[in-house]
Amino acid sequence: MFKISLFLVLAISVSCSLVSKKKESNERSPQSVNEYSPELLKLYNQAWPLLEELKSWRANAEATFSRIAENKKKNEPITSEENKSLHSEGKKYLALRNKARDIVNKYLYVVKNYQQTKLSVVDPTTEKLEGSNKIAILNPKDKVGKDTLLGFRISLSMALALYDNYLVGIYPYYKMDFTRNKLVYDAENKQALDEITESFFSAEQRTLMAKAINIYHADFQVRRQYELPTHEFEKNLDSVIVNSGFYNYLLKTGDSSDPWDSSFKRKITRLKDEIGFVKRASTFLLRGIFGNVVGAKKSDNRDGYMRNLKTEEKEKIFKALRPFDILLEKTSFRSTDAFIPGYYGHVAIWLGTKEQLIEEGLWSYIPAAIQSQIEKGQVILEALRYNDRIKAVAKLFNGVQLNTLEHFLDIDDLLVLRNNDEYSKELKVRYIKNAVKQVGKPYDFNFDVESDQRIVCAELIFVVFDNLKWKTEKTLGRFTISPDHILEKAMPGKNFHPILLYKNGREVRGTLQIELLRLLKKEYVMLQHQMESLLKTSMDPQEVVLLTSGIGSLYKRVNMIRSAKDSIDLEYFIYQTEDDFSARMITQELMLKAQQKAASDPSKNIRVRILVDSSFTVFKLDKTYATALRDKGIQVRYYNVAPLTDFMKSNSRNHRKTIIVDGKEVITGGRNIGDDYFDLSRKYNFLDTDIYVKGSMATAFKDSFEAFWYSSISEDPEYYNPRSTNKKGQLVYTKKIESGMNMINISETDDQYAYLVQHMGKEMFEREYKGVCRHSTFVSDLPGAGPETRKTFPTIYGVVSQAKESLHIESPYFVITDKGTNIFKNLLGANKDFKLNILTNSLYSTDAFYTVAAFYPIVSQWTSKGVNMWIYKGEKPKYLSVPAYEKDALWGLHSKRAVIDGKITMIGTYNVDPRSTNLNNEMVFICHDNPELANRVIQDIQNRIKHSAQLGPDGKPIGEFDLYDNVGTGKKTLYYISEKLLEMFPSLHELL
Numbered sequence: 001m002f003k004i005s006l007f008l009v010l011a012i013s014v015s016c017s018l019v020s021k022k023k024e025s026n027e028r029s030p031q032s033v034n035e036y037s038p039e040l041l042k043l044y045n046q047a048w049p050l051l052e053e054l055k056s057w058r059a060n061a062e063a064t065f066s067r068i069a070e071n072k073k074k075n076e077p078i079t080s081e082e083n084k085s086l087h088s089e090g091k092k093y094l095a096l097r098n099k100a101r102d103i104v105n106k107y108l109y110v111v112k113n114y115q116q117t118k119l120s121v122v123d124p125t126t127e128k129l130e131g132s133n134k135i136a137i138l139n140p141k142d143k144v145g146k147d148t149l150l151g152f153r154i155s156l157s158m159a160l161a162l163y164d165n166y167l168v169g170i171y172p173y174y175k176m177d178f179t180r181n182k183l184v185y186d187a188e189n190k191q192a193l194d195e196i197t198e199s200f201f202s203a204e205q206r207t208l209m210a211k212a213i214n215i216y217h218a219d220f221q222v223r224r225q226y227e228l229p230t231h232e233f234e235k236n237l238d239s240v241i242v243n244s245g246f247y248n249y250l251l252k253t254g255d256s257s258d259p260w261d262s263s264f265k266r267k268i269t270r271l272k273d274e275i276g277f278v279k280r281a282s283t284f285l286l287r288g289i290f291g292n293v294v295g296a297k298k299s300d301n302r303d304g305y306m307r308n309l310k311t312e313e314k315e316k317i318f319k320a321l322r323p324f325d326i327l328l329e330k331t332s333f334r335s336t337d338a339f340i341p342g343y344y345g346h347v348a349i350w351l352g353t354k355e356q357l358i359e360e361g362l363w364s365y366i367p368a369a370i371q372s373q374i375e376k377g378q379v380i381l382e383a384l385r386y387n388d389r390i391k392a393v394a395k396l397f398n399g400v401q402l403n404t405l406e407h408f409l410d411i412d413d414l415l416v417l418r419n420n421d422e423y424s425k426e427l428k429v430r431y432i433k434n435a436v437k438q439v440g441k442p443y444d445f446n447f448d449v450e451s452d453q454r455i456v457c458a459e460l461i462f463v464v465f466d467n468l469k470w471k472t473e474k475t476l477g478r479f480t481i482s483p484d485h486i487l488e489k490a491m492p493g494k495n496f497h498p499i500l501l502y503k504n505g506r507e508v509r510g511t512l513q514i515e516l517l518r519l520l521k522k523e524y525v526m527l528q529h530q531m532e533s534l535l536k537t538s539m540d541p542q543e544v545v546l547l548t549s550g551i552g553s554l555y556k557r558v559n560m561i562r563s564a565k566d567s568i569d570l571e572y573f574i575y576q577t578e579d580d581f582s583a584r585m586i587t588q589e590l591m592l593k594a595q596q597k598a599a600s601d602p603s604k605n606i607r608v609r610i611l612v613d614s615s616f617t618v619f620k621l622d623k624t625y626a627t628a629l630r631d632k633g634i635q636v637r638y639y640n641v642a643p644l645t646d647f648m649k650s651n652s653r654n655h656r657k658t659i660i661v662d663g664k665e666v667i668t669g670g671r672n673i674g675d676d677y678f679d680l681s682r683k684y685n686f687l688d689t690d691i692y693v694k695g696s697m698a699t700a701f702k703d704s705f706e707a708f709w710y711s712s713i714s715e716d717p718e719y720y721n722p723r724s725t726n727k728k729g730q731l732v733y734t735k736k737i738e739s740g741m742n743m744i745n746i747s748e749t750d751d752q753y754a755y756l757v758q759h760m761g762k763e764m765f766e767r768e769y770k771g772v773c774r775h776s777t778f779v780s781d782l783p784g785a786g787p788e789t790r791k792t793f794p795t796i797y798g799v800v801s802q803a804k805e806s807l808h809i810e811s812p813y814f815v816i817t818d819k820g821t822n823i824f825k826n827l828l829g830a831n832k833d834f835k836l837n838i839l840t841n842s843l844y845s846t847d848a849f850y851t852v853a854a855f856y857p858i859v860s861q862w863t864s865k866g867v868n869m870w871i872y873k874g875e876k877p878k879y880l881s882v883p884a885y886e887k888d889a890l891w892g893l894h895s896k897r898a899v900i901d902g903k904i905t906m907i908g909t910y911n912v913d914p915r916s917t918n919l920n921n922e923m924v925f926i927c928h929d930n931p932e933l934a935n936r937v938i939q940d941i942q943n944r945i946k947h948s949a950q951l952g953p954d955g956k957p958i959g960e961f962d963l964y965d966n967v968g969t970g971k972k973t974l975y976y977i978s979e980k981l982l983e984m985f986p987s988l989h990e991l992l
Contacts, residue, residue, distance in 0.1 A: 040147050040154075044233055047103050047154045051240055053096060054161045061169030069176065077479035080466035083451070100158050107155035110136070110148065111212050119218045121226060140222050149219050153237045156212055163209070163246035209246075216241060304331055304411040305505025313507075318405055320500055321416065323352030323360055324423065324431055326461060327380065328483055330413035343520050344415065344483040347457045348382035348408065349464060351435060361425065362432045370402065370436050378402035381435055381464075383443055383457045399442040400455050415516065416500035417490050427467065434464045447480040461486050468495060490516065517710050534704045534780040535791055542695035542776050546769040546907075546933060548940050549880055550679035553671060553690050554582055555761030560661045561589040564606055565599035569660040569705045571611040573653065573909075576674035577620045577743045581753040583673050587629070587744050594633030605633055611709050613654040614638040626717040628740030637714045639783075651991060652785035654708060655909050655920035663702040665694040668925055669907055670812075670894045677894070679882045680753060684847070686894035687877060687944060689810075689937075691907040691925055693776075700778040704923065711783035756883055764881055769936040773927035780923040792910055792922040793819075799926060800900060803827055806835040808899040810941050811912040812892065813851035814840040815992045816858070820912065828865060837868045839941055839948060840912075843975055844966045845874035845892040851913060851992050853978035856963060860955030870948035873961060879943040891947075896924075899938050903931045914990045 064085060068078050110117060115133040125145035127136045139145035220238070223230060230238075241247055309317075328344040354374055357363045366374070383400045423431070444454035455463065458481045462470050471488055472479045489496045490513070498512040501519075508515045547553040561568055568590060576583040594608040610629070612621045626636040639654040658668045669690030671677040676685050693701075708714060720736045777799075782789040800807060801823055816824075827834050843852045863869055876888045898906045908924030910916045927933055949961035957963060964972060982988055 035143075035146065036150060037143075037147050040150050043103065043106065043151065043154055044237075046099070047158060048233070048236065050096070050099055050103070051157060051161055054100070054158075054165055057096070058165050058169045061165070062172075065169075065172045068178075069172075077472045080463045083463070100162060103158050104155050104162075107148070107151040110152045110155075110215065111208055117211075117215050119215075119222050121222065138219075140219060140228060141226075150234070152212075153216065153219070153234070153241070156216055157237050157240040159209070159212070160241060160244035160247050164244055167245055213247065304409065306409045306411050306414060306502060309409065309505065314405065314409065317409075317414075317500065321350045321405075322418065323350065323356050323362070324419070324428070324465075325350040325499070326417040326486065326496065327408070328415040328417070328487060329408070329411040331411050332413075344413070344487060346382070346411075347461055347483045347486050348380050349435065349460060350416075351379050351381045351402065351432075353377075353379055357432075360428055362428055365429060365432050366436055370439060373402045377404045377406075380405060380408050381438070381460060382408070383438075383441075383455045383460055400438045400440060400460065402439065412504055414500065414502040415487075415490075415498055417486075417496040418499045419496055430467070431464055434466060435460075438463060458482050458486055487520075534700070534707060534782060535778070535795065536697065536700035537775075537777045538695075538697050538700075539775055540696045542693050542697050542773045542927075544694075544771055544773045544927060544930075544933065545692035545765075546936055546940075547667065547669065547690035547692060547765075548768065549761075549764035550671070550677060550685065550688060551757060551761040551882065552764030552768060553667070553669075553688075554585075554678040554680075555757050555765050556692060557586065557659055557667060558589055558757065560659065560665060560667070561586070561593060564593050564661045566601075566662050567598075567607045567609075567660075568593060568662075569609050569611075569658075569702070569709075570673070571654070571656055571658050571705055571708060572672050573613045573615070573655050573657060574672035574674060575610065575612045575621045576672075577622075577625050579747075580675050581747070581750055582675045582678045582680055584744060584746065584750065585754065585757070586673060587634075588746065590634055591629075591632040591744070608634045609709060610634060610636050611639060611654075611705070611714065612636070614641045615653045623717040623719060624736050624740040625743055626740075627720045628737055628744060630719055631737065636717055637709060638717060639708060639711070640713045641715060642713075651915075651919050653920045654783075655916065656704075656708070656780065656923045657909050658701055658705065658923070660698065660701050660705055664698050665692070666698045666701040667692050668701065668909070668923060670896050670909060679880070680756075682885050682887070682889055684890045684892065685882070686812075686847075687872075687891055689895035689897050689907055689940070693773075693925060697776055697778050697925075701923075704778070704780045707780075708783050708921070713784060760881055760883070769933060771930060771933055773930050773933065775928040777926040777928065778923070779926075781921040783921065785919065789921070790918070792908070792924055793917045795926075796898075796906065796910060796924060797823065799904065799906065800898070801826065803834075803900045804831065805833075805901045806837075806899075807901075808837045808938055808941055809912065810839045810893065810895045810897050810944070812841050812846065812894045812896070813848060813855075813911045813913045813992070814838065815851050815854045815913040815989060817914050817917055819917070824862070824867070828867070835868070836866075837870075837941075838862075839870045839872070839893065839945060841893050842871035842873060842949070843964060843971070845872045845890065847892055849971055849975045850978040850982075853975050854982055854989055854992055856955070857979065859951050860953065863951050863955060864953045869951040870945050871951065871957070871963075872944065872948045874966065875947045877944065877947060879946075893944065897937055897941075899934045899941075902938070903934050904928050905930065905934045905937050907937075913992050915992060918990065 064082065068082060071078050071082075113134065114127070114136040117136045117138065119138050119140065121139060121141055123137050123139060125137060125139045125142050125148065127134065129135070138148055140149055222228070327348045327350060329346050329348075330344050331346070351357075351374065352360065352362070354363065354371070357366065357374070363371070380403050381400070382403060438455055438460060441453065441455045444451065444456040444459060447456050447459075462472075462481050468489075470481060471485045472481045473485065488494065490498055498516050501508040501512050501516060503519060508519070545556070547556060570590075590608050590610075593606045596606050598604050598606050610621070613619070621636065629636055640652060642652075656668075657670065657672055658666055660666045667690050670686070670688040671690055675681040676683075677688055679685055720733050777795070779792050779795040781792050797819060807827065824836065827836065840855065841847075841852065843849060843856070846852050859869060872891075872893045874890050874892060876882065876891055896908055896910050900906075905927045906924055908922065910922040910924050916922050949957035949959060952958045967975070
């Protein structure tokens with residue numbers, strides 16, 4: 001017989017995004033058919049839209065399960081929206097199920113009350129006894145039989161639809177541990193899933209279904225054989241039946257037995273679920289007791305610092321807050337704070353005052369009871385495990401509630417976050433509806449974001465702002481979310497920004513995002529911007545300018561600074577201070593900009609930041625200078641202030657060089673900040689190369705800068721601070737500031753230099769190549785040391801290894817590693833006509849004699865194999881316009897550039913040596929598709945080769961120039977010592 005429980009399939013609370021749209025069709029309405037009773041026609045009119053809804057639900061349930069399964073495959077939590085669907089749509093479906101049951105039950109007797117049902121076109125519709133068997137005879141030609149068989153087909157259609165819905169929309173949820181547990185333990189009807197599953201797998205019920213299908217087949221054959229009229233709506237029912245997946249399964253297999261091997265599997269599944277439930281329940285109870293007992297206890301017997309704020313300060317906070325601001329707090333005096341990972345321990349939402357909510361058009365979406373609370377000032381939505389703030393332990397599992405700001409402020413630290421963009425009206429309505437639904441829910445001591453029936457504080461953010469993707473973490477088999485995960489959305493480049501920040505009851509002023517990151521430094525060893533790789537490739541057109549002239553490059557830097565509207569970021573290995581015009585000129589320009597208002601936010605000044613490496617060998621920008629800059633509005637940070645006693649750490653240097661303006665234009669290359677990089681030194685000048693880039697790739701440089709600025713090994717200088725209570729201390733401070741300003745202030749000769757920059761610099765800049773790069777790559781190493789931070793060399797290695805015809809390299813130092821040796825061997829071996837040209841410094845022109853001590857002895861290994869090598873003689877370049885002095889300065893190479901196959905150009909900070917490969921942080925810009933740019937670089941290298949000596953197969957110069965020409969005795973002595981040390985200790989090569 002048809003058992004009622006067979007049709008309880010619909011009772012399960014499954015996830016479905018039900019979009020039920022009742023479809024009407026004149027063809028499907030049997031209203032005009034007079035041979036059927038009005039009650040039957042009314043039943044059909046009820047059944048058909050319901051069948052359409054069941055079909056729609058089935059498709060949605062299948063799609064939803066696919067999304068959940070995909071999340072689980074990725075080891076990610078389900079979304080808040082999917083979580084809500086598991087409950088809200090399930091409740092909707094209960095009404096659908098009740099309607100279906102009513103229709104099925106009306107003609108259940110056809111298979112339930114008779115041992116046999118026969119069809120006859122001769123005998124009238126009746127019932128009779130044959131022995132002990134009760135038999136029904138149905139005649140499809142008489143009124144009673146016709147009505148009964150139509151009602152039976154309506155009932156069978158509904159039953160098969162329910163079976164199909166189980167197979168497609170329920171059974172997949174049952175098979176997955178996660179969804180089954182959600183439906184068993186989180187749904188209101190906790191027994192439905194087991195009851196429905198047992199009903200579906202019942203062999204007895206499938207036997208009855210087989211009997212019903214036999215009756216349908218007999219009915220169908222009689223209608224066909226005797227050509228009985230079949231109306232359109234009857235064809236609709238036939239279509240539902242014959243297209244049913246379960247109907248076809250029974251026809252194909254004839255199997256009405258349990259498709260499982262035995263019920264033992266289901267019992268094992270049930271037992272596993274019970275064990276899991278007991279584990280979760282005990283965890284919930286223990287955490288609840290712990291949270292309420294320990295949480296209510298104050299480890300430091302005091303109130304929060306912010307509780308004692310002056311009234312006007314609290315009013316200031318109150319007025320600053322807007323609907324949907326996120327509030328994070330720290331209560332270091334409370335015991336539970338020690339058990340919550342990260343800095344902040346609690347999160348809440350500013351729902352808004354009545355006036356704010358009316359202004360936003362949201363007041364009407366709030367239930368009257370909650371409106372009453374808001375009118376009393378209870379405007380902060382939070383989930384509390386206990387009501388400790390009013391010094392009274394509340395009932396266990398107190399949960400989600402509304403509280404006043406005064407109530408909330410029994411805390412030490414406060415951070416308020418606001419979305420970077422204004423929410424749309426649609427989102428605001430969505431959020432307010434989500435928020436009010438949470439009020440009254442118990443506290444979630446399981447900390448499970450995939451259960452929205454209980455809520456922990458950070459879960460409030462997850463379920464209210466459900467359109468945003470929040471980071472979660474899997475702990476003890478469940479996905480959790482903590483205040484730290486919420487905080488990550490306030491990292492640079494994310495959705496939120498801080499608008500208020502208090503530490504120990506005192507407001508923190510300044511650039512809040514910077515101050516927040518400083519505050520979190522100990523907790524965030526590796527911040528969000530320290531990505532797995534600082535590598536970006538773009539097919540967007542980038543405006544590029546090749547900067548081969550030093551004074552022209554300085555001219556461009558100054559003009560970039562002058563054009564800044566919002567921000568200027570500089571990052572350099574060397575930033576000269578004493579007696580250096582270039583550094584003074586750039587610093588003066590930076591100070592002027594730091595006093596101007598930002599275009600994007602006139603309430604703030606243009607942000608100017610300088611990040612400089614703290615290498616003991618070249619470090620110049622000390623705290624005296626940094627303090628003077630700070631007083632002029634310029635932020636300074638030092639990278640890797642490592643003691644000499646930590647040998648390896650102190651050898652890991654930030655060798656990157658860049659200036660970024662407004663995040664839109666950038667210069668990178670070999671030049672640091674100093675006269676010797678801009679053709680202005682009277683003693684020694686570097687022949688260098690930069691590249692100017694304007695376009696979307698500037699964002700990659702910006703992100704890269706942020707990574708190093710906020711790195712855990714970057715830190716603020718130990719600034720000198722005034723001591724107003726100590727006259728002597730104040731005097732020392734004043735002298736230090738004067739000393740710093742003396743290094744910044746314009747000197748008597750600076751006007752002459754400024755004139756040269758504005759005229760000669762402009763002239764040289766205008767001569768430079770200007771073009772477009774339509775395929776580019778930017779790569780940088782990560783902050784810190786170690787193999788995991790190495791990104792630049794592997795990228796260069798990958799590009800150079802693909803060379804087919806030629807490779808031109810200019811590097812100030814040439815100490816080739818084993819990997820470099822392999823590249824060159826492979827290139828030369830693959831093509832006997834491969835052209836490999838290398839230009840580097842001679843002992844005379846170099847500023848690093850020890851690198852030449854490693855280079856000279858290996859020259860013949862390469863020149864004898866056909867590699868073309870040149871060493872620069874140290875001469876003043878005749879092809880460039882440079883300032884004329886009484887005595888020519890010494891010139892050395894400092895460019896870090898390469899050209900591959902006459903079309904790919906690389907310019908950056910990477911030297912061909914082990915230090916750049918393994919120790920220093922480097923960056924490089926690659927233009928993949930501009931033969932013009934590549935040709936101009938090759939031409940410039942050729943111009944420098946004219947001032948160089950080529951090395952022959954024996955490793956010695958061809959012509960009159962000698963390897964040691966013009967080298968002073970002291971430098972030569974150091975060279976020989978270095979050469980011997982490298983012979984004795986080959987591992988020293990790795991430090992060069």
